[in-house]
Amino acid sequence: MEVQAGARIGARCKVSSHTFICSGVTIDDEVFVGHGVMFTNDRDPHATGEDGELQTAADWEVIPTRVGRGASIGSGAVILPGISIGEGALVAAGAVVTRSVEPGAVVAGCPARFLRLRGRHAGGAP
Numbered sequence: 001m002e003v004q005a006g007a008r009i010g011a012r013c014k015v016s017s018h019t020f021i022c023s024g025v026t027i028d029d030e031v032f033v034g035h036g037v038m039f040t041n042d043r044d045p046h047a048t049g050e051d052g053e054l055q056t057a058a059d060w061e062v063i064p065t066r067v068g069r070g071a072s073i074g075s076g077a078v079i080l081p082g083i084s085i086g087e088g089a090l091v092a093a094g095a096v097v098t099r100s101v102e103p104g105a106v107v108a109g110c111p112a113r114f115l116r117l118r119g120r121h122a123g124g125a126p
Contacts, residue, residue, distance in 0.1 A: 006062065016075070024062035024081070031067050034075035034093060039065055041081045068103060077112075090118050 001015055006023035009015065013027055016035040021027070024041040041062045049055055063081035067073070071085050074093030085091060086103030095112040106115045 010069070024064040025067070025079075026064065027067045028069040028071075028087075030070045032072040033067075034073060034077070036076045037073050037079070038077075039079045041065065043081055071101075088119055 001017055001019045001021070003009065003021045004023045007021045008026045009021070010027055010029035010031065012029055013031045013033070015021070015033045018036040019033050020038050022039050022041045025039045027033070041064075042060055043063060045060075046055055049059055065079060065081055065083050067085045068087035068089065070088045071090070073079070073085070073091040074095065076094045077091045078096045079085070079091075080096070080098050083097050084100040085097070086101055086105065088104045089101045090106045091097055091101065091112060092106070092108030094110070095108050096110040097107065098111040101107050101112070104117045104119060106118050107113060108115055
């Protein structure tokens with residue numbers, strides 16, 4: 001697991017191996033993050049600037065991402081920048097999340113699409 005400076009991880013979270021949590025990512029309490037999950041924070045990455053010099057941290061703006069309390073992210077998921085994953089949501093393994101996920105939603109696929117609600121959000125047990 002790699003957690004960059006500027007990332008925040010709440011209490012009682014489980015973050016599995018080979019996961020990358022970049023600057024600008026905030027993970028609330030009690031979140032599960034599976035193996036090999038990749039967060040991103042730049043919508044238009046480049047290696048060099050217009051002058052041909054290697055880019056530095058000063059050459060782009062970090063786009064924040066938030067994962068709500070009690071959410072679960074399956075192994076191998078990719079989370080694009082600027083996304084909000086709602087409280088109690090479930091992102092399926094291998095999903096590519098290109099837009100925000102509502103609280104309690106289950107999403108899967110590439111791009112991730114809504115499948116159903118889970119737990120208390122669906123009117124069932126949490």
